[in-house]
Amino acid sequence: MTRLWWAQVKAVIRLELKKTFFAKRGLWIYAVAALPVLLFIAYAVAMSNEQHKTVKIAHGGQKQLSYQDLLAIKSGMARNEVLAILGKPPVNFHWTGRRPTGPGADEEVFREDYQYSDGQNDLYVSLADGKVESAHIREGYNLGQDAVMFAGVFQFFFLRLAIFFGCLGIFMNLFRGEVLDKSLHFYFLAPIRREVLMAGKFLAGLLATCTIFVTSEVLQTIAFLWHFNPHMRDVYLYHNHGLEHAAVYVGVTILACLGYGAFFLVAGILFRNPIIPTLAILVWEGINPFLPAVLKQFSVIYYVKSLCPVEIPVPPGTPGLFALLISNADPISAPVAVFGIIVVTCVALAVSSAQVRRMEINYTSE
Amino acid sequence: MTERIIFEDVSKFYGEILGVNRVNLSIPPGITSLVGPNGSGKTTLMNLMTGLVKPSCGRIEVLGYTTDDPENLFKLVGYSTQFDAFPKGLTGFQFIYSYLCLSGVSLSDAERAAWQAIERVNMMDAASRKIAGYSKGMRQRIRLAQALAHNPKVIVLDEPLNGLDPLARAEMIALFRACAAQGCYVIISSHILHEVDIISDQVILLSNGYVVAEGQIQSVRKEIQEHPTQILIRCDRPRELAAKLFEAEYTIEASIHKDGRGLLLKTRDADRFYLAMNQLALNGIHIESIAPADDDVLSVYEYLIGNEEVIR
Numbered sequence: 001m002t003r004l005w006w007a008q009v010k011a012v013i014r015l016e017l018k019k020t021f022f023a024k025r026g027l028w029i030y031a032v033a034a035l036p037v038l039l040f041i042a043y044a045v046a047m048s049n050e051q052h053k054t055v056k057i058a059h060g061g062q063k064q065l066s067y068q069d070l071l072a073i074k075s076g077m078a079r080n081e082v083l084a085i086l087g088k089p090p091v092n093f094h095w096t097g098r099r100p101t102g103p104g105a106d107e108e109v110f111r112e113d114y115q116y117s118d119g120q121n122d123l124y125v126s127l128a129d130g131k132v133e134s135a136h137i138r139e140g141y142n143l144g145q146d147a148v149m150f151a152g153v154f155q156f157f158f159l160r161l162a163i164f165f166g167c168l169g170i171f172m173n174l175f176r177g178e179v180l181d182k183s184l185h186f187y188f189l190a191p192i193r194r195e196v197l198m199a200g201k202f203l204a205g206l207l208a209t210c211t212i213f214v215t216s217e218v219l220q221t222i223a224f225l226w227h228f229n230p231h232m233r234d235v236y237l238y239h240n241h242g243l244e245h246a247a248v249y250v251g252v253t254i255l256a257c258l259g260y261g262a263f264f265l266v267a268g269i270l271f272r273n274p275i276i277p278t279l280a281i282l283v284w285e286g287i288n289p290f291l292p293a294v295l296k297q298f299s300v301i302y303y304v305k306s307l308c309p310v311e312i313p314v315p316p317g318t319p320g321l322f323a324l325l326i327s328n329a330d331p332i333s334a335p336v337a338v339f340g341i342i343v344v345t346c347v348a349l350a351v352s353s354a355q356v357r358r359m360e361i362n363y364t365s366e
Numbered sequence: 367m368t369e370r371i372i373f374e375d376v377s378k379f380y381g382e383i384l385g386v387n388r389v390n391l392s393i394p395p396g397i398t399s400l401v402g403p404n405g406s407g408k409t410t411l412m413n414l415m416t417g418l419v420k421p422s423c424g425r426i427e428v429l430g431y432t433t434d435d436p437e438n439l440f441k442l443v444g445y446s447t448q449f450d451a452f453p454k455g456l457t458g459f460q461f462i463y464s465y466l467c468l469s470g471v472s473l474s475d476a477e478r479a480a481w482q483a484i485e486r487v488n489m490m491d492a493a494s495r496k497i498a499g500y501s502k503g504m505r506q507r508i509r510l511a512q513a514l515a516h517n518p519k520v521i522v523l524d525e526p527l528n529g530l531d532p533l534a535r536a537e538m539i540a541l542f543r544a545c546a547a548q549g550c551y552v553i554i555s556s557h558i559l560h561e562v563d564i565i566s567d568q569v570i571l572l573s574n575g576y577v578v579a580e581g582q583i584q585s586v587r588k589e590i591q592e593h594p595t596q597i598l599i600r601c602d603r604p605r606e607l608a609a610k611l612f613e614a615e616y617t618i619e620a621s622i623h624k625d626g627r628g629l630l631l632k633t634r635d636a637d638r639f640y641l642a643m644n645q646l647a648l649n650g651i652h653i654e655s656i657a658p659a660d661d662d663v664l665s666v667y668e669y670l671i672g673n674e675e676v677i678r
Contacts, residue, residue: 004470005470007470008468008469008470011464011467011468011470012468014464014467015453015464015467015468018455019453019454019455022455023454178453181451181453181454182449182451183449183451183452183453183454185418185447185449186452186453186465186512187465187468188417188418188436189416189418189436189440189443189444189445189447190436190440190465190468190469191436191437191438191439191440191441191468191469191470191516192436192437192440192468192469192470193436193437194436357434358420360418360419360420361413361418361419362380362419363449
């Protein structure tokens, strides 16, 4: 019997995949999945341009500088000291300005801005009347900062919007789309248990969403790493948990597809109008941080957020409510999170099974 | 296992709207036609039989299987519905093949069965084209092929001749007859009565959700007492025969046929008339033929339901 069911599930998957991947009504899902990839490509292009400029500045300098040379410049140093360490600046501006000296009194001041580079990092030096007023280093590669940016895009755009709406588009239409197309009865007239049909459709949806969003996730990682030089890339991937993080992000993507998929499958069967359940689930997932502990467990974001490998720091001065949205106040362990999402999925699929068994074909009422 | 399709006190309500009410049926093998005007409950009855809708009350059994057991039921049942919609992007062959695969058969068996079904409905040339480009008649035939592809014992066909040209109609009728001759249960809904008359072994007459009559058409006709039986007698001297028939007490009305070569008799006791005919024939009137004139579906339909929406 299990062999028969598996053969039937495979037949359903074959039929559904064709429809899901090539459906015109699902083209926007590809666009949503491609958006963060484009974002990271744009970022990589911008960073590459910056690096190109940095290298040009380094080559235009009088001396071949090191990062230590850049760090040696401190406030209060004299122009000659700066020139002795770093040489003649490849980029410099100077102008005369005024500086207040007391109530209603000011004086003329000669200002200069120098820019140096070691080929990767830029040093900006501001001088006033021949003394260093400020020295600021802009690091070309900031892995920590970039990893946080990647985590932010993943948690706040990819997870909460792209995967959420992608799953909505695919899973909600597994049954509802066929009711609208008036073709569901062909399935219901086949010698297949409705639970097996539902399982086949769910797996097809899962396969489709995972293919689309895992591909997007992998491309995002590639685009994110694009502007790093090979050495930095190796450091990030093999010595800075980069590879591990990439694998965890793929896993979280799959789990999110699983959880949201099950939610939207139920919603597509229970509701005729998709807007109401979508808004309800969106609000439910949004207010998750403010819910009591028991209710939190009936959401997808509660589990997947805990699995994300990079914690996003709350910027100082962020209002309490927003801080709660950004931070994960009560993270749970990875095994509990994975188990929790599987339980939530199973509950949703059980509800779907019961509904599909009772389902009647009555296209005229749609 | 019951060798019948059984409806026991089945009712179906769509909210407050009646689909069918208190239907009791026991359908034997052969071609059974569901006849009735639009909204009489023909499609509801077929949808109930195939589990597409659930009865509000009552019990349905198809050859021993309940309709909530699709895994076993649809090995025996094929249903060509009236819905003129198909899954998008499929060719005729892909459509039949894909849904055959759902039964768990091997891909090669599914492919063979799909081509056989396509051949049965004469769609070989168009099978590799997308269904979206088919004419109405072709869509009807590919639906029929899909219903027949797994060689079901029960074939349920909702208006199967709609959209077909006369040649295709004749081919399909021959196909239904062949299926019935093999012992299949062919359930057909139609409101084209002369076709029903040609193909049916038995009819189920429906009106406003109720079964008005069921059985072989002649038996149903006999049950209708308020309408006298009409008999057409072809003979060489119809006036003389009419005069003799008027003498008999079983004659209600006798009228000369329009062509003057026969007469139409109305009687409440056909058996006595048939006995008396032997005597009349001996009196020198040459009788060519005697045939009932109103034991067809059309007449029965008109007597029981009225001539609303009848398509001759």
